[in-house]
Amino acid sequence: xxxxxxxxxxxxxxxxxxxxxxxxxxxxxxxxxxxxxxxxxxxxxxxxxxxxxxxxxxxxxxxxxxxxxxxxxxxxxxxxxxxxxxxxxxxxxxxxxxxxxxxxxxxxxxxxxxxxxxxxxxxxxxxxxxxxxxxxxxxxxxxxxxxxxxxxxxxxxxxxxxxxxxxxxxxxxxxxxxxxxxxxxxxxxxxxxxxxxxxxxxxxxxxxxxxxxxxxxxxxxxxxxxxxxxxxxxxxxxxxxxxxxxxxxxxxxxxxxxxxxxxxxxxxxxxxxxxxxxxxxxxxxxxxxxxxxxxxxxxxxxxxxxxxxxxxxxxxxxxxxxxxxxxxxxxxxxxxxxxxxxxxxxxxxxxxxxxxxxxxxxxxxxxxxxxxxxxxxxxxxxxxxxxxxxxxxxxxxxxxxxxxxxxxxxxxxxxxxxxxxxxxxxxxxxxxxxxxxxxxxxxxxxxxxxxxxxxxxx
Numbered sequence: 042x043x044x045x046x047x048x049x050x051x052x053x054x055x056x057x058x059x060x061x062x063x064x065x066x067x068x069x070x071x072x073x074x075x076x077x078x079x080x081x082x083x084x085x086x087x088x089x090x091x092x093x094x095x096x097x098x099x100x101x102x103x104x105x106x107x108x109x110x111x112x113x114x115x116x117x118x119x120x121x122x123x124x125x126x127x128x129x130x131x132x133x134x135x136x137x138x139x140x141x142x143x144x145x146x147x148x149x150x151x152x153x154x155x156x157x158x159x160x161x162x163x164x165x166x167x168x169x170x171x172x173x174x175x176x177x178x179x180x181x182x183x184x185x186x187x188x189x190x191x192x193x194x195x196x197x198x199x200x201x202x203x204x205x206x207x208x209x210x211x212x213x214x215x216x217x218x219x220x221x222x223x224x225x226x227x228x229x230x231x232x233x234x235x236x237x238x239x240x241x242x243x244x245x246x247x248x249x250x251x252x253x254x255x256x257x258x259x260x261x262x263x264x265x266x267x268x269x270x271x272x273x274x275x276x277x278x279x280x281x282x283x284x285x286x287x288x289x290x291x292x293x294x295x296x297x298x299x300x301x302x303x304x305x306x307x308x309x310x311x312x313x314x315x316x317x318x319x320x321x322x323x324x325x326x327x328x329x330x331x332x333x334x335x336x337x338x339x340x341x342x343x344x345x346x347x348x349x350x351x352x353x354x355x356x357x358x359x360x361x362x363x364x365x366x367x368x369x370x371x372x373x374x375x376x377x378x379x380x381x382x383x384x385x386x387x388x389x390x391x392x393x394x395x396x397x398x399x400x401x402x403x404x405x406x407x408x409x410x411x412x413x414x415x416x417x418x419x420x421x422x423x424x425x426x427x428x429x430x431x432x433x434x435x436x437x438x439x440x441x442x443x444x445x446x447x448x449x450x451x452x453x454x455x456x457x458x459x460x461x462x463x464x465x466x467x468x469x470x471x472x473x474x475x476x477x478x479x480x481x482x483x484x485x486x487x488x489x490x491x492x493x494x495x496x497x498x499x
Contacts, residue, residue: 090322094298097322104315106143113140114208118197118215120185122305122464123246123348127340127396128185128193128326129217129304129463135181135197137208153182159204168416169394169429173344188340188398188462189421190215190326194309212310215326217464218246219305220297227293228281233273236260240274249274250348254386302490304463323491326463328398330421335361335450338398338423338460339375345392352388353432354378355468357488361446362475363455369446373397374439381434391432395440398423398460402447410440457494 105113115138122130132153139146162178167186170176174183181200185193194213201208222242225231230241237256238248252270285293300306307326310316319325328338337359343350358374375395381388401424408415411428418425432438457472468488475481484497 094301094322097318097324098298100315100318104310104312105140108140108142110142112146113211114138115140116194116197116201116208116210116213118185118193118213120215120217120464121348122217122219123250123351124346125341125343125350125393125462125464126183126185127188127342127462128190129215129307130185131343132182132185132197135201138214153180156204157181157200160200161203163203168427170344173392173394173429174346185215186342187328187420188338188396188460189328190304190307190463191309193326211312212308214309215307215463217305219303219464219466220300221245221249223296223300223305224278224282224293227289227296228278228285231274231277231281233270233277236270236273240277245274247351250387303466304461304490305466307463328421328423329458329460329491330423332458335369335371335446335455335457336398336400336423336459337373337457338462340396340398340462341465342394342396343392344394345389347387347389349379349381349388349391350465352379352381353391354380355465357468357470358473359457359471360473360475361455361457363477364475364479367445368448369450371399371403371442371444371446373442373444375442376437376439377430377432378437379432379434384434388434390434391430393430393432394427395430396425396427397442398425399444400424400447400450402449403444405442405444407443408441410438458491459488459494460491461488 117136117138118129118132119134119136120126120128120130121133124131126132134150134152135156136148136150138148157180160178160180164179165171166174166176166179166183170179170183176183181197181204184196184200187193187196193215197213198210222245225240225242225245230239232239236252238244240248249270257264257270282293297306301308301322301324304326306324308319308324309326310319316325320327329336337357339357341350354377356376358376360372362370362372375397377391377393379391381391384390398420401419401422403424405415405417405426408426408428410430412431413429416427418427426442426444428440428442430438430440455474459470461468466489469485470488470492471483471485472494473481473483484494486492486497
């Protein structure tokens, strides 16, 4: 496995954890103490969510800056959401970050393709990986298959240990490629010596994919060095970050905070107090197993081994009928549009395993538009319907689920919680409620974070 003193992803991990903590709280925590900043925060008139988020940032800052001389070790999962998975994206690599009292002691990056060769082929892959990916066992690169990050973090650590990994982790952090776009949105485009083009907010992800898969061949770069562009780009972004004005640094802070709410960054810590605070802000990627009213959580697993999610467009339309004397009836229409212009090394026909998580006790009556008959299961007090979906290039496909909800959801007051899949942003959603008297209410919104229907302002 190859080890680097500084790597491309260091910029984004440190940016997401230490930079995030540092630019807003670093000097206050370091010079005046954690308690003084907490007291100050209590006096500032801010919305409760903002206060909670800032308290979490302070906890993160304190945990990283003050380790009492002990080394803290974190497992970093790099998730490429151009190849979407339920936990965020295909895990092409992982990092091991070691910090002590605010300083980076060591950071190494490992290719999961290489590391997985050390893992015994003893764990059967979950459905339908064996049929679609043609693999005989489940390993680290595919481990983020659950809608709950704590579950994915446990599996990642399990596979790491199965691969004879020696570290014991104080926490697990997952980051999607959207964080790169977030940084470039604030820093502006980056030009790097020795490589063609300029890496900006709009084109960086696609251009990087081309460089490491195709471009390096034309530049006579060895296969083992094809990802060196990431290191150079990381230095370029870091250089621009250091030169940002205070206003721009605060803008970057807000952008990274937004990435946390979008689950493009997910956090899991062994420290129970720190994890409780992270959970209070919703930065833990947790599936809500305690919600008692209507519920939806849709997850896609791109099982086509290509980066077709770059071109995929989605929308959700959900109708709930409360007018019947029987159990409420729900209709969910999931529309996919594959805008891939031509099949090549990057993208092709789309193949996804869609799972729809609904209240326990729901009953599926029909599904249309799926490639195979649906499968069923339960997870964290929720039921799911699973369907394999094929969407050829330049086509549109709508999958429709019709099901009944538990009778006890038919109350005077109806509400719905929709949780968002990590790595998947900007999904248009339409919710239509047919009330007891037959009247209709409709709400439209863009799903960029977990959303409760009653909290949406018209």
